[in-house]
Amino acid sequence: MLQQLINAIVFGSVLTLFSLGLSLAWGTLDVLNLAHGAVFVFAGFITYELTKDSTMSFVPTLIVASLAAGAVTLALELVAFRRIRLHFPARRQAELSMLVVSVGAATVIGEVVSHQTSEAAFSPPASAFSIHRYSLGGSVGITNIQILIVVAAIIVAVALDQGIRRTRYGRAIRALAYDPTTTQLLGVNVGAVAAATMFLAGALAGLAGVMLAIYLGGEEVATGQDYLLTAFAILIVGGVGSIRGAIVSAYLIALAETAVVAYGPSQWRDGVAFLLILVMLLVRPQGLFARRRFQRA
Amino acid sequence: MARWALAPLALIAGLAIAACGSSSGSSESGGSKEASSGTIPVTFVADQTGLVSYVGEKVIAGMKLAVEEINSSGELGKRKIVLSIANSNSDTATATTQMAAAVKSNAVAVFGPALSAEALATAPLAQRAKVVDIGTLSEDTGFLPIGNYIYRLTCSQLRYDPLIVEHVAKLGLKSTKIVYASDNPTLSEETTEHMVPELEKAGVKVQGTVGVPSTTTEFSSLATKLESGNPESIGLMVVGAANPDLITALRHSGYKGVIWGEQSATAGALVPAGELANGFFYAVDYTESLPYESSKKFTELFKQKHPKEIPYGYDANGYDAMKAFAKAVSLEGSGPVTRESVLKGMQKEAASGGFEGASGKTIFVGPEHRDIAVPGVLVEWKDGAEHIVKLGTPGLEQQQ
Amino acid sequence: MSGTDENDPDTALQVDDLTVRYGQVTAVAGLSLRVPSGSVVAVLGANGAGKTSTMRALAGSIRASIDGRARLFGGSILGLSAHRIAARGMVLVPEGRQVIAPLTVEENLLLGGYRQRSRARLRELMAECHELFPILHERADSPAGLLSGGEQQMLAFGRALMSDPRLILMDEPSMGLAPVMVDRVMEAVEALHRRGASILMVEQNAASALQVATHAYVLDQGRIVCSGTATEVGSDPVVAQTFLGLREQAQAGQAAC
Amino acid sequence: MAIASISSWYAGNETLIQNILIYALLAFSVQVVLRAGVFSLAGIGFYAIGSYTAALLLKKGWPTVPSILAAVLLCILLGYLLALLLVRLRDLYLAMATVAFDLMVGVVATNWTGLTGGPLGVTGIPLVMGTLPIFLTAVGAMLLLGLLQRGVLGRSFEAIREDEPLALTLAIDTSRYRHFAFVISCVLGCLAGAYHALLFGTIEPTDAGFELIVLALSMVIIGGFRSWAGALLGAILLTWLPLELTSVGSWLNLVYGGLMIVLATWLPGGLLDALRALLRLPARLRLLLRSPSSLAATGEERG
Secondary structure (H helix, E strand, C coil): CHHHHHHHHHHHHHHHHHHHHHHHHHHHHCCCCCCHHHHHHHHHHHHHHHHHCCCCCHHHHHHHHHHHHHHHHHHHHHHHHHHHHHHCCCHHHHHHHHHHHHHHHHHHHHHHHHHHCCCCCECCCHHHCCCCEEECCCCCEEEHHHHHHHHHHHHHHHHHHHHHHHCHHHHHHHHHHHCHHHHHHCCCCHHHHHHHHHHHHHHHHHHHHHHHHHHCCCECHHHHHHHHHHHHHHHHHHCCCCHHHHHHHHHHHHHHHHHHHHHCCHHHHHHHHHHHHHHHHHHCCCCCCCCCCCCCC | CCHHHHHHHHHHHHHHHHHHHHHCCCCCCCCCCECCCCEEEEEEEECCCCCCHHHHHHHHHHHHHHHHHHHHHCCCCCCEEEEEEEECCCCHHHHHHHHHHHHHCCCCEEEECCCHHHHHHHHHHHHHCCCEEEECCCCCCCCHHHCCCEEEECCCHHHHHHHHHHHHHHCCCCEEEEEEECCCHHHHHHHHHHHHHHHHHCCCEEEEEEEECCCCCCCHHHHHHHHCCCCCEEEEECCCCHHHHHHHHHHHCCCCCEEEECHHHCCCCCHHHHHHHCCEEEEECCCCCCCCHHHHHHHHHHHHHCCCCCCCHHHHHHHHHHHHHHHHHHHCCCCCCEHHHHHHHHHHHHHCCCEEECCEEEEEECCCCCEEECCCEEEEEECCEEEEEEECCCCCCCCC | CCCCCCCCCCEEEEEEEEEEEECCEEEEEEEEEEEECCCEEEEECCCCCCHHHHHHHHHCCCCCEEEEEEEECCEECCCCCHHHHHHCCEEEECCCCCCCCCCEHHHHHHHHCCCCCCHHHHHHHHHHHHHHCHHHHHCCCCEHHHCCHHHHHHHHHHHHHHCCCCEEEEECCCCCCCHHHHHHHHHHHHHHHHCCCEEEEEECCHHHHHHHCCEEEEEECCEEEEEEEHHHHHHCHHHHHHHHHCHHHHHHHHHHC | CHHHHHHHHHHHHHHHHHHHHHHHHHHHHHHHHHHCCCCCCCHHHHHHHHHHHHHHHHHCCCCHHHHHHHHHHHHHHHHHHHHHHHCCCCHHHHHHHHHHHHHHHHHHHHHCHHHHCHHHCEECCCCCCCHHHHHHHHHHHHHHHHHHHCHHHHHHHHHHHHCHHHHHHCCCCHHHHHHHHHHHHHHHHHHHHHHHHHHHCEECHHHHCHHHHHHHHHHHHHHCCCCHHHHHHHHHHHHHHHHHHHHCHHHHHHHHHHHHHHHHHHCCCHHHHHHHHHHHHHHHHHHHHHCCCHHHHHCCCCC
């Protein structure tokens, strides 16, 4: 029981790391980035490439791979999303186009990775990060990578939440989400803020990807898609664009899935996320944690 | 005039025009195709991309290796096999389209795709066109009954259950739990219908089976669940990255018992788990160190062609499927090769006791002798390579 | 280009021959106007006269084809993106106020001071804002969307002030407000003026606008039909009839078209 | 002679044509809602429901036509119920909800072993379907979609997509139109699934998964979502391309992915728009020769 609780917290942390970037992009820029999962796997792939032959140590690898993931997402923003935002004034058309671009990008990134890895699962060698398990009495225990994931998730979640709430850039992001035109009139370079946001979103996916690459036995291209679908449930339950909502619902969903796997019919695990999406959208479409909604002018 | 009504009509007209245009190039369709001047055209509808592309690419490599060997050895006289690859994209509709194009072409035989849905949907097309279809990985029980032109060369887990059960019992393991991919047709049926009763019969207590969707990657909660009750062994009937992921999760959560699995752990799937996967055993068609002469020959050929890679079962399957075909052709003499002659050749080959392939002595089993069976081998994974534990014998499983 | 080359220190904004077209529709046709430094210039005109298009074109916040020239303190601004124009010291208080509703009043103000890198300066400006518009201090922590229309207009002014502008453009500041609030808004405009900013304001409510303006232009169908000091324009009989005294009728006439 | 060559060409390409027609129906099911501004991908879930219903009834001994009709009726009912539930949702939220619905159908199909055969799916379905009924259905769907694109109904859809509040003020009962488009989409998806199952004799839960959602969306976007002709073009291309792109081999999906990025960014009207522009080119050139300035007028970008 205690062990399962630990498992759920670790899994929730993984989901938090993964879904925050997605929430950021959707909440502020209306980009439902289906390439987020592919970018996440891409970071794992970079980790694998950096560590498999050389002896690059963990921290530089983490930084390089996260930056690479951020760069890929930034490239997507600069090549496609920005153009779409400027040229398709109808918001609905822009959203659809950006969604489609991200589907295409997911395919492209996935194909490149699977070619480079000969379609097989990949993982950094054990030497990249040696995993130890600490016993907490009885059969209960936790490994160092699990601790690292939980700590990283807490740091990232708090930093992002506070950053969005309290900093100049955070205010610009929130204003941009509500009304880009006025935001720009106030002297905010919305193109730069959007680019920075997408870079951050990608880098967060990258951070999650590196940690997971080490934590899991092996990643493959499909791994990203699985997390993506769960992350959608997290955004819907938490309320799109709400950082706190995303964090809380990541742990809730982790708890729910862990409970189903541990004590219920585990083959229905995938159903948990999909069912939550449906139920939430029907009962409370704005999500659990959405604050007062203001009609956009 | 409503212009919108014209559009569908224009489409029909367009189809008709296209029909006239493209018909000139294609050859006559019908059951008795004949290859022109010494070439033997065959088509492999392969999963080059998509879900099982990791399998498809390897089968293709093995098949190409066999074609090169057969064409250069003069095994078929002056006649040369010409292999076309058609990508099924691991998708039923694309697979059927490709298969339809293949049976329409002058191919004298076709090789079918791996996913069971693809295999089941494409086989009737081959059967109707009366062209021999050698399925490469399809384990579905409904596959062979589709018709007398349908063959398969498949590393079937069913065939290897006895090897694994016997080894689990031999190691003195008293109990086991099995986790299986609940959305994989073959593995879920395999686990509940065959593995569990056979293990029980061999005196191994099956403490439980757990199904998980094959999309799962984070297994810590499942590992905790599996460990409870301290089973002496845990069996993994899962595909792809789930193998190394489960091994990693189990070992990191402190499980010390034996972990065994099935053939999808081959082809380097365990590499990501590193040394945590040491001691993991499973059964396959082929492994690099098989002692048979024909296996050594394949291994050598493969190494020459791909010096940096390790040959695995999927490569061997592709090679063997092509070898089976070539043997059938050679048994029908040196005349022109037709679809009919390929079928006759296959039947003769089945009656004459099969052939020697990458996996060793290979025979035709099943009620109509259309199930091509290799001896198989039980291997243990250790330090990044498969090591032979026990050699199998062809046709080990119960006759279907 | 370091921008504001002060070739004519008396002119805050010089617009020549501004034309704005949306596809085939010309919204502004060859408009020229001048905002002298330290003045309040009112552009008057009925609905559809091209006022908002002019403002948005000057602020760089429009997707349309724009021709002509506009020089802000001597530096050309047409064609620059909105945030660059804002960086040069000109800020637009947009039509309908456009406060960022989910952000608090204080956050809206801070957003107005987005380009102020110095925290000390930001605090000074904030204090100034609170002094000019005490309501913004009282309601600092409530979401801007919950303010009344008049309060939102104060917030929009305060937000503009936070950027420490040299020129403020105002697009219909009195629109949709109760008459008593209109007076308050005009007082606020005067207060901003006294503080030292030049102001270019477009208004339908000509009577109120002329009370605070120093100069005025009258715009009709995208063209300037009359210009001069506020007193001159206010006393022009044609203007008085068409745009001031008989404004309601003019509107009614247009609606009937 | 022409007839003989058509029939021989047809005989050789029957499977290709069948697949194109089935995918066209699926693409229509996505296009019809997208065009009305309803971002629903529920058609793929109904593809699964339709294929299972028709296949299971047929295996129970029902005749062909009643099996398909029953599947359609079930889909109309379920589609209407789903529309009632989901009609409040807009845009990405609706897309998300319908994707969740599709995947949920897959999860249920995998795990409700007693009814659906579980992961093994349904095999050995009698092969009772021919090309003609599918062809006629597809043509019927094109006529229907053509009708929906014209006249009052078409303009209403357009209005709902472009500006729903405005459409409301024009006294267009937007929710009724949204419902209508949604149910049509479900039925088209259902028919595609049912035909597929009966044509190829096998259905597995994975047949209507995330990949099919992406494929259907790709067809509509690559072809062009504003018209059924675009969806058809997409279906033809994506079914036929793998046959032609054998040299691309394992890079096939990379080509698709790249194409989607390029089209969605630079050509939101899809290849159909490009094709139309190409067809207009001679006329425009003539215009250019006569009066160069008049071209600018037609060159305005559409909003």
